[in-house]
Amino acid sequence: MTSTRPLRADAVRNRQLLLAAAADEFAERGMDASVADIARRAGVGKGTVFRHFATKDDLIAAIVLDRIDELNTAGERLLEAADPGAALLEFLTVAAHQRQQRDLSFLHEAGELSAEVTRVREQMYNTVQKLVDRAREHRAVRADVTGTDIILLMCAPNYVTSYVPDAPPDLWQRYLAIIFDGLRPEGAHPLPHPPPSTV
Amino acid sequence: MTSTRPLRADAVRNRQLLLAAAADEFAERGMDASVADIARRAGVGKGTVFRHFATKDDLIAAIVLDRIDELNTAGERLLEAADPGAALLEFLTVAAHQRQQRDLSFLHEAGELSAEVTRVREQMYNTVQKLVDRAREHRAVRADVTGTDIILLMCAPNYVTSYVPDAPPDLWQRYLAIIFDGLRPEGAHPLPHPPPSTV
């Protein structure tokens, strides 16, 4: 049990400022965002960053954790939805929208992420699995598509639009629609490769 | 007119060694690949790198140029193919296969690329445009899909699989097939956003 006295008031405030500043800075400058710049943006000293997050990777992990939690919340809500096909599409929409506002995809691949991250991530995989299963049972998606497939295709619409300079902010919706059409049972052609087992 | 005496024999050899070593090094280490490592891998001093390529960005531009040229060659050949739908699919396959062997996608976004690159890139856009037009006329792809759409979706299958650790090397084919199904006329749903005009 790690019972410790609560954080000081200024400390909790600075922690929030840091997380927000880091997310913004990463979104703007990619992985090149430096700790010094993040600190400056948050209006704190560089040492304060390392007091809250032992390493840059820890800071990244904290950001990633928050984002996946958001998806989990949305996913679990959509498990209750009436139309399973629409629910899956909306989940993909939520995910794409999150990434549209701030593209932090590179953070997921970079550095060592905490065990906490892998835990909440697997929780999300589970939720998506269920969303897909429900959609498949309702014939909203083709039979040969798996939960893992959807996890992998989740942010493809954003990726696609990332190459367009000055893209209209909703352009990703176009590619989400195209990809989702590829997931439908009508007019589906057999797939040339088996699905991956795990992610 | 920039007429200059031909490169010395060892210089042309070193240039080739450098391009190959750089491509390998970038593919393995991403953008973090250092000029020093590239030089070592090519069996050459660091100074030699900068003699051939004034800056790291110039080296990157040279690599990108070669890759786009490969696609141009394939694309122009496929413009002669009998089945336009199959031709488009094969072009996408070639592009995905190229990126599967060495993922250098990040190079296209990074640094200032030469005017030569933009020239050959626009040439490629043109070829893709024609491939798509032919495929559309033959009802092989849906009417509301444009050449720009296909350019954007070109390497999405690789992106999708890039998140799978130890992915089977042909996994991208699965997602290419799904996306291509989304491009077909059968069972297409109206798209929620107009296509981007340029890339």
Added chain:
DNA sequence: CAACAAACGGACCGGGTGGTCAACTTGTTA
């Protein structure tokens, strides 16, 4: 308000980067 721990800040450090340069080697050419 006093006293103490918690939190802060920024100078500092080692390491790695892209790029330069002048001494040296080598291919070419007459």
Added chain:
DNA sequence: TAACAAGTTGACCACCCGGTCCGTTTGTTG
């Protein structure tokens, strides 16, 4: 083969990075 230009090399430079450390400030608590 002589002579010169073209090419090579690695030590060197200035810069920036993540991370440390300690003197100082500040919130909390009795």
